[in-house]
Amino acid sequence: MGWEQKKLSEELGISSKEAKAIIINYFASFPTVKSFLEGIQERVKIDGYVETILKRRRIFDYESANGMQKAGFLRESVNTVFQGSAADLIKLSMNEIDRVIHKEKLEAFMLLQIHDELIFEIKEADAEALSRRFASIMEKVLVLDVPLECSVSIGKSWGELK
Numbered sequence: 001m002g003w004e005q006k007k008l009s010e011e012l013g014i015s016s017k018e019a020k021a022i023i024i025n026y027f028a029s030f031p032t033v034k035s036f037l038e039g040i041q042e043r044v045k046i047d048g049y050v051e052t053i054l055k056r057r058r059i060f061d062y063e064s065a066n067g068m069q070k071a072g073f074l075r076e077s078v079n080t081v082f083q084g085s086a087a088d089l090i091k092l093s094m095n096e097i098d099r100v101i102h103k104e105k106l107e108a109f110m111l112l113q114i115h116d117e118l119i120f121e122i123k124e125a126d127a128e129a130l131s132r133r134f135a136s137i138m139e140k141v142l143v144l145d146v147p148l149e150c151s152v153s154i155g156k157s158w159g160e161l162k
Helices: 003-012 016-029 031-047 067-104 124-140
Strands: 049-051 057-059 108-114 117-122
Touching: 003 016, 016 031, 031 049, 031 067, 049 067, 057 067, 067 108, 067 117, 067 124, 108 124, 117 124
Parallel strands: none
Antiparallel strands: 049 057, 108 117
16 A cells, blocks of 8 residues: 555545545546656656755755665655745745835734744734735745635634634
8 A cells, every 4th residue: 555545544534445546536637746746756766856946955865775765755755845845935925024014014923833824913903904915925925827825814812713
């Protein structure tokens, strides 16, 4: 059983046979996704590294790895491209939003970043307008072929945001 199949089976609480069918149907419906993922894995085999959207590199010593390490490198190479690129985008967003806050002397405080989420402390009266503005900055931080979408939650505590 492939790692994707095992993980999907565990996450959804379904049999490995059902998980395998979902994966097969998904890639049959979206063949370009499969091709893209395979391209990432081929690049790590040939180049020994992968790059994020902003060209940050993660190097893998694929040539001297054993079979188990190679399988891990293939999984990690795909994760690096996606998770590393998401990190690039959130960092760009944080820098731009921080620049705006300081330049305009806004009463907004960036408190926390968790993966692709930013948490701010903003006066209730300004929350709606500033959250829309910050979301717009995040959506436009880098022009991509597929537009980014940002959702917003407003609450009096972190617990209310989910």
